[in-house]
Amino acid sequence: MSTVNNLLVELFVEELPPKALKKLGEAFATALSDSLKAQGLCEAAAAVTPFASPRRLGVHVQGVAAKAADKPVQHKLMPVAVALTAEGQPTPALLKKLGALGLGAEVLPRLQRLPDGKAEALFVDTVVQGVSLQDGLQKALDETLSKLPIPKVMSYQLADGWTDVKFVRPAHALVALHGESVVDVSVLGLLAGRRTKGHRFEAAAPHIDIQHADSYAQQLQNEGAVLASFDARRAELLRQLQAAAGPLGLTPIQDEALLDEVTALVERPQVLHCQFAPEFLAVPQECLILTMKANQKYFPLLDAQGKLTHHFLVVSNIAPADASAVVQGNERVVRPRLADAKFFFDQDRKKTLAERVPGLDKVVYHGKLGSQGERVQRVRAIAHAIVKLLREATVPYTVDAKDHFDVLDTKAQQAALLAKADLLTDMVGEFPELQGIMGGYYARHEGLRDGVAIAIEDHYKPRFAGDELPRNHTGTVVALADKLETLVGLFGIGQLPTGDKDPFALRRHALGVIRILVEKNLPLPLPALLQAVRPAFGELIQDPSEALLSFFHDRLAVTLREQGYSAQEVDAVLALSPAQLGDVPRRLQAVRSFAALPEAAALAAANKRVSNILKKIEGQRPTQVDAALLQESAEQALAAALAQLQPQADTLFEQHDYAAALTVLAALRAPVDAFFESVMVNAEDPALRANRQALLGQLHGAMNRVADLARLAT
Numbered sequence: 001m002s003t004v005n006n007l008l009v010e011l012f013v014e015e016l017p018p019k020a021l022k023k024l025g026e027a028f029a030t031a032l033s034d035s036l037k038a039q040g041l042c043e044a045a046a047a048v049t050p051f052a053s054p055r056r057l058g059v060h061v062q063g064v065a066a067k068a069a070d071k072p073v074q075h076k077l078m079p080v081a082v083a084l085t086a087e088g089q090p091t092p093a094l095l096k097k098l099g100a101l102g103l104g105a106e107v108l109p110r111l112q113r114l115p116d117g118k119a120e121a122l123f124v125d126t127v128v129q130g131v132s133l134q135d136g137l138q139k140a141l142d143e144t145l146s147k148l149p150i151p152k153v154m155s156y157q158l159a160d161g162w163t164d165v166k167f168v169r170p171a172h173a174l175v176a177l178h179g180e181s182v183v184d185v186s187v188l189g190l191l192a193g194r195r196t197k198g199h200r201f202e203a204a205a206p207h208i209d210i211q212h213a214d215s216y217a218q219q220l221q222n223e224g225a226v227l228a229s230f231d232a233r234r235a236e237l238l239r240q241l242q243a244a245a246g247p248l249g250l251t252p253i254q255d256e257a258l259l260d261e262v263t264a265l266v267e268r269p270q271v272l273h274c275q276f277a278p279e280f281l282a283v284p285q286e287c288l289i290l291t292m293k294a295n296q297k298y299f300p301l302l303d304a305q306g307k308l309t310h311h312f313l314v315v316s317n318i319a320p321a322d323a324s325a326v327v328q329g330n331e332r333v334v335r336p337r338l339a340d341a342k343f344f345f346d347q348d349r350k351k352t353l354a355e356r357v358p359g360l361d362k363v364v365y366h367g368k369l370g371s372q373g374e375r376v377q378r379v380r381a382i383a384h385a386i387v388k389l390l391r392e393a394t395v396p397y398t399v400d401a402k403d404h405f406d407v408l409d410t411k412a413q414q415a416a417l418l419a420k421a422d423l424l425t426d427m428v429g430e431f432p433e434l435q436g437i438m439g440g441y442y443a444r445h446e447g448l449r450d451g452v453a454i455a456i457e458d459h460y461k462p463r464f465a466g467d468e469l470p471r472n473h474t475g476t477v478v479a480l481a482d483k484l485e486t487l488v489g490l491f492g493i494g495q496l497p498t499g500d501k502d503p504f505a506l507r508r509h510a511l512g513v514i515r516i517l518v519e520k521n522l523p524l525p526l527p528a529l530l531q532a533v534r535p536a537f538g539e540l541i542q543d544p545s546e547a548l549l550s551f552f553h554d555r556l557a558v559t560l561r562e563q564g565y566s567a568q569e570v571d572a573v574l575a576l577s578p579a580q581l582g583d584v585p586r587r588l589q590a591v592r593s594f595a596a597l598p599e600a601a602a603l604a605a606a607n608k609r610v611s612n613i614l615k616k617i618e619g620q621r622p623t624q625v626d627a628a629l630l631q632e633s634a635e636q637a638l639a640a641a642l643a644q645l646q647p648q649a650d651t652l653f654e655q656h657d658y659a660a661a662l663t664v665l666a667a668l669r670a671p672v673d674a675f676f677e678s679v680m681v682n683a684e685d686p687a688l689r690a691n692r693q694a695l696l697g698q699l700h701g702a703m704n705r706v707a708d709l710a711r712l713a714t
Contacts, residue, residue, distance in 0.1 A: 003065070003066040003179075004063055004064065004065050004066075005064065005066075005178050005179030005181075005213065006060060006061065006062050006063065006064065006178075006179065006213040006214055007036075007042075007060070007061045007064040007133075007137075007176075007177070007178050007183075007213055008058065008059075008060050008175065008176070008177045008210065008213035008214075008216045009032060009058060009059050009137070009141070009174075009175065009176050009177075010051065010056055010057070010058035010173075010174070010175040010196055010210075010216070011028070011056065011057045011058070011171055011173075011174055011187070011188075012055060012056050012171065012172050012173035012174070012175070012196050012197060013055060013056065013057070013167070013168070013169045013170065013171045013172065014055065014169040014170050014171075014172070015054050015055060015169065016052075016054060016055070016057075016168060016169055016264070017151060017152075017168070017169075018054070018261050018262075018264035018265045019151075019260075019261055019264070020149070020150075020151045020168075021052050021053075021054070021230070021263075021264035022052065022230055022260050022263075022264065023149055024052065024057060024148060024149065024150070024168065025050050025051065025052025025057055025230050026050055026052075027144075027147065027148050027149055028050065028052070028057040028058075028059060028144060028148060029048055029049070029050030029051075029058075029059035030048070030050075031140075031143065031144040031147050031148070032059050032061075032140050032141065032144040033046070033048040033059060033061050035136075035139065035140035035143050035144065036061060036064060036136060036137070036140050039068055039131050039136045039139070039140070040065075040068035040069060040071065040130060040131070041064055041065050041068050041131065041133060041136045041137075042061055042062070042063050042064045042065065043063060046061055046062050046063050046064070047061075047062040047063075048060070048061050048062075049061075049229070050229075050230065051216075051217070051228040051229055051230070052228075052229075052230040052264075053226055053227070053228050053230070053233070053267050054264060054265060054266070054267055055197070055200075055267070056196070056228065058175075058216070058228060060213060060214075060216065060217075064133065064178060065130075065133065066132070066133050066178065067130050067131070067132050067133065068130030068131045068132075068136065069130045070127050070128065070129055070130050071127070071128045071130065072125060072126070072127055072128075073125070073126050073127070073128050074123050074124070074125050074126075075101060075123065075124050075125075075126060076116070076121055076122075076123055077094065077097050077098070077111070077121065077122040077123060077124060078093065078094065078097060078121060078122060079116070079119050079120070079121050079122075080113055080119070080120045080121060080122055081119065082094075083097075083121075083122045084122075090105070090108060094122070098124075101124075101126070103124065103126070107124055110124060110125065111123070111124050112124070112125070133178055133183055134183055134184050134185060137176060137183050137185050138185045138186075141185060141187045142187065145167070145187060145188070148168070150167070150168040151168075152168075153166045153167065153168065154166065154167060154168065154169060154170065156170045158189040159189075163189060165188050165189055167188055171187075171188045171190060172190070172197075173190060173193070173195060173196055173197070174186070174187060174188075174190040174191065174192045174193070175192065175193065175194055175195070175196050175210055175216075176192035176193075177194055177210060177212065177213040177216075178213065179212060179213055180211065180212050180213075182194055194209050194210045194211075195207050195208070195209050195210075196208050196210060196220075196224075197224070198220060198223060198224020198225055198226050198267075199224055199225035199226050199267050199268060199317075200267075201317075201318055202225040202268070202318060202319065203223065203224045203225055203226075204223050204224070204225070205223065208220065208223050208224050216228070217229060225267070225268050226267040226268060227267065227268055227269075230263060230264070233263050233266070233267075233268075233269065234259060234260070234263040236269055237259065237262065237263055237266075237269040237271070237315060238259065240269060240270075240271035241271055241299055241313055243271075244271045244272075244273050244313055245301055245313065248273075248301065248311060249303075249304070250301040250302060250303060250309055250311060251301065251302050251303075251304075252299045252300075252301060252302075252313060253289060253293070253299055253300045253301070253302060255293060255299075258293050258297065258299070261297065262297050262299075262315050265297065265315070265317070266315055266316070266317040267317060268317070268319070269315050269316075269317075270315065270316040270317070270318065270319040270323075271313050271314070271315055271316075272313065272314050272315075272316055272323050272326060272327050272330070273311065273313060273327070274298075274311070274312055274313070274314055274327050274330050274331050274334070275310050275311055275312070275331060276310050276312065276331065276334055276335060276338055277310065277335070277338075278310045280310070280338040280339075280341075280342060281308065281309075281310060282342070283338070283341050283342045283345050284345065284437070284438070284441050285307065285308035286434055286437050286438075287341045287344075287345060287427060287431065287434065287438075288300070288308055288338060288341060289308060290431050290433060290434065291337045291338065291340070291341050291431070292312055292334065292337070292338075294431070295337055296314075296330075296333065296334060296337065297315070298312045298313065298314050298330075298334065299312060299313040299314075299315070300312045301313065312334070314326075314327075314330045340430070341427070341430075343426075344425070344426040344427040344430060345427060347426055348425040348426055348427055348438070348442060349442060349445050352442075352446050353418040353421040353422065353439065353442055353443060353446065353456075354417075354418065354421070356421040356422075356424045356425070357373070357376070357417060357418065357421050358373070359424045360372040360373035360375075360376055360420055360421065360423070360424070361373035361374070363423065363424070366489070366490075366493075366495075368493045368540070369489050369490075369493065369537075369540060369541075370540075372420055372423065375420070375485065375489075376416065376417060376419075376420055378485050378489070378536040378537065379416045379419070379478070379481045379482050379485050380412075380413050380416040380417060380481075381535070381536040382480075382481035382484055382485055382532070382533050382536050383409075383412040383413060383415075383416045383477050383478055383480075383481040384409060384412070384413065385532040385533065385535075385536070386412075386477050386480055386481055386524070386529070386532065387405055387408055387409040387412060387477060388532075389524055389528060389529065389532055390405065390408075390477075390522070390523070390524070391405045393523035393524070394523065397522065397523050408473055408474060408477065411449070411451055411452050411455065411474040412455070412474050412477040412478055412481075414448075414452050415452045415455035415456050415459065415474050415475070415478045416459075416478050416481060416482075418439065418443065418448075418452075418456055419436070419439060419455070419456050419459045419478060419482070420439075421439060422434075422435055422436070422438045422439035422442060422456075423435060425438055425442070435460065436456065436457055436458070436459060436460040437457055439456040439457060440453045440454065440456050440457025440458075441457075443456050443457075451472050451474050452474060454470075454471055454472050454474070454475055455470070455472060455474035455475035455477075455478050456478075457475075458470035458471055458472075458475035458478075458479060459475060459478040459479045459482050460479070460482070461475070461479055461512070462511075462512050462515055462516075463508075464508070465511070469515060469516060469519060469520065470516070476516060476520060476522075479512070479516060480513060480516055480517075480529075483509040483510075483512050483513050484513060484529065484530070484533045485533065485536070486504065486506070486509050487506060487509050487510060487513070487548060487551075488530065488533045488534065488537065488541070488544060488548065489537060489540075489541060490504055490506060491506075491541075491544035491547055491548050491551070492537060492540070492541025492542055492543070492544045493540075493541055493542075494542075496547070496551075506551075507555060510551060510552055510555045511555055511559060513552070514552065514555060514556050514559060514581060517580075517581040517582055518581045518582050518584060518585060520582070521582035522580075522582060523580060523582070524580070525579035525580055526549065526552060526579055526580075526581060527545065527549065527579060528579070530544075530545045530548055530549070531545060549577075553574060553577070556574065556581065556584070557570050557571075557574055560574075560584070560588065565588050565592075568711055568712055569588055569591050569592060569595070569712075570588070571708075571711045572591050572707040572708050572709060572711035572712055573587045573588050573591060573706075573707045575707070575708035575711055576704070576705075576706075576707060576708060583656065583658075586656060586658050586659075587658050587706050587707055589658075589659060590658035590659035590661070590662050590706050590707070591662070591706065591707045591709075591712070593659045593662070593663070594659070594662040594663070594666065594706075594709075594712075595712055597663070597666050599666040599667075599669035600666070600712065601712075601713075602669050602672075602673060603665075603666065603668065603669050603672065603703070603709060604709050604710060604711075604712040604713040605713045606669075606672045606673070606676065607700070607703055607704065607708075607709040607710040607713070608710035608713040609676065610696050610699060610700045610710075611700065611708075611710045613681055613693070613696060614693070614696060614697060614700060617693055621693065621694075621697055622690040622691070622693050622694040622697070623694055623697060623698075624694055625639060625691060625694045625695050625698060626687075626691050627639070629687060629688055629691040630691070630695075631688070632678060632679045633678075634671070634674040634675045634677070634678045634679050635675055635679050635692060635695060637671045637674060637675075638668075638671040638672060638674070638675045638695065638699070639695060640671075641667070641668055641671040642668070642695075642698055642699060642702060645664055645665060645667055645668060645702075646665075646698075646702045648664050649661040649662075649664045649665050649702060649705075650702075650705075652664065653705050653706065658706045661705070661706060662706055665702060665703055668699070668703070672699070679692065681693065681696065
């Protein structure tokens with residue numbers, strides 16, 4: 001029986017790219033353990049623990065065998081007619097096939113004749129020897145390194161001065177332990193051993209000899225001053241951040257990406273409290289926060305109202321007895337960064353947004369779509385068209401009493417004109433992430449109406465999944481106009497996203513439009529909206545409406561399924577291509593409520609049957625029902641039920657009470673069932689056939705105004 005023990009593998013390297021470390025660590029552990037499992041060296045449920053620190057990638061796998069179990073395999077050789085002569089002797093083809101499998105004539109008595117389709121074939125049972133851990137781990141390591149999601153490969157020479165190796169960073173040691181024993185494998189010019197290194201400055205000794213696969217993490221922590229587990233190090237960092245901020249009555253800024261990046265920068269975190277001069281708080285806090293996070297990897301501290309304070313936390317990779325020098329050094333380093341932000345802010349305010357607008361004519365937006373200045377004019381035209389659609393909507397759209405449509409149009413025009421002007425400011429030049437935000441600050445500084453300033457700030461929203469929507473009507477109009485200009489323009493020149501490549505973030509823009517239309521329940525039919533955008537481009541583009549509608553449909557379907565709606569529910573609603581996306585959630589809820597009714601399954605199946613019947617009608621489908629031709633009692637009953645229930649359902653539908661409309665129509669189950677049990681739709685008499693088809697057409701129209709109920713049929 002093969003010895004089973006836990007396995008530890010570590011690749012010791014130079015400092016890994018921090019933004020990639022978490023993914024690299026997870027990929028290393030997953031790929032290596034998956035390969036071992038696929039080779040039968042451990043169970044599929046074996047526990048796997050990843051390790052990733054700035055200078056190491058590692059994995060601990062429980063229950064790894066020294067040798068995989070032998071596995072019986074049945075090989076299909078060839079059809080009997082090809083394998084054996086008429087006298088039952090093996091043909092040269094059979095002997096050649098056996099030779100390719102490493103078998104000889106001695107196995108001929110063991111061959112089995114088994115059915116294979118309409119004929120018989122010969123099969124042979126063999127035993128495949130289980131792979132040894134040495135060979136299996138070597139294969140796993142080779143496969144793993146070839147699969148790692150390395151952002152940028154380095155090429156470096158080994159100690160012999162001749163051999164070139166490519167990896168994310170130069171590797172210096174390989175540890176591979178099965179229990180206490182070293183596994184004889186090699187990668188990147190390194191032979192496996194048990195020796196690694198701890199913290200660059202605080203390890204107790206220059207080298208650490210790992211005694212056992214299970215002692216790795218503890219030895220690194222005790223002897224090497226390293227928390228090897230990324231998750232454990234992150235949890236310790238978060239604990240220290242909260243412990244340092246708590247006595248001050250403050251809260252560290254919540255930023256998962258920053259937390260991951262700092263975790264990847266230190267081997268053992270040490271959180272220290274620092275301060276900067278309060279005078280810098282006169283600068284917008286977004287600027288200060290961004291410069292501290294992006295440039296210094298600091299954690300700003302916020303008060304109970306979410307306002308930035310002059311306190312911040314730094315994470316050191318060393319733990320000196322006297323941390324004052326580290327604290328003072330960081331306070332000294334942050335000051336010029338904050339001074340730069342203050343300088344940019346002060347300089348930018350010397351010039352108004354309106355004065356910057358002409359400069360946008362010199363900023364290229366796209367080679368085929370012109371400058372940012374031309375784009376601004378298109379966004380203004382689109383914003384005007386959106387306000388016009390809102391004004392003329394059949395479903396009234398209510399704006400603030402003081403903000404009637406003429407005022408809304410004026411504000412939207414002004415906000416659209418100024419929204420991109422902050423692209424030419426020093427602050428946004430330094431921190432592109434602040435575009436829009438800084439425009440809002442500068443607009444308020446100039447005394448522009450708050451509604452316009454908010455619209456300038458919000459016109460990029462929603463920037464990402466879960467982001468808030470624009471806060472006012474003006475911002476909503478400009479945000480829609482901005483996103484639609486991007487989508488229609490780029491689709492119009494054939495710049496569509498492909499596969500996982502979406503350089504202009506068109507999927508994100510489409511989701512932003514969908515969220516605004518749905519969550520703000522805007523009475524803007526999507527086809528009409530796209531047509532209203534098209535004229536702003538003149539002859540620059542081809543009409544992309546058809547492709548864009550399909551793109552929106554696909555994005556909406558994905559979003560709805562992510563929200564928990566079933567594929568059937570989504571397909572049933574979107575099959576009707578509802579023009580107003582704000583209706584979609586109500587329709588989905590109505591379909592879900594309808595599906596829970598006892599009549600739902602039968603009516604869905606009947607709808608599917610009706611759809612199939614109507615599809616087969618050649619030529620123009622009859623629409624008028626002649627009561628005099630309703631001969632069977634079942635068709636008379638169905639016509640009577642439709643005449644009674646359809647007006648009620650239609651009224652509820654027009655009131656957007658879709659759930660109630662479908663509940664009313666659920667009463668049609670009995671007459672529909674009776675109709676299909678006793679009435680021949682395709683009667684020989686053409687008049688009867690046409691009349692019954694017309695009746696089914698009315699039924700289909702009544703039942704499928706909310707959704708295509710046939711899509712619910714299993």
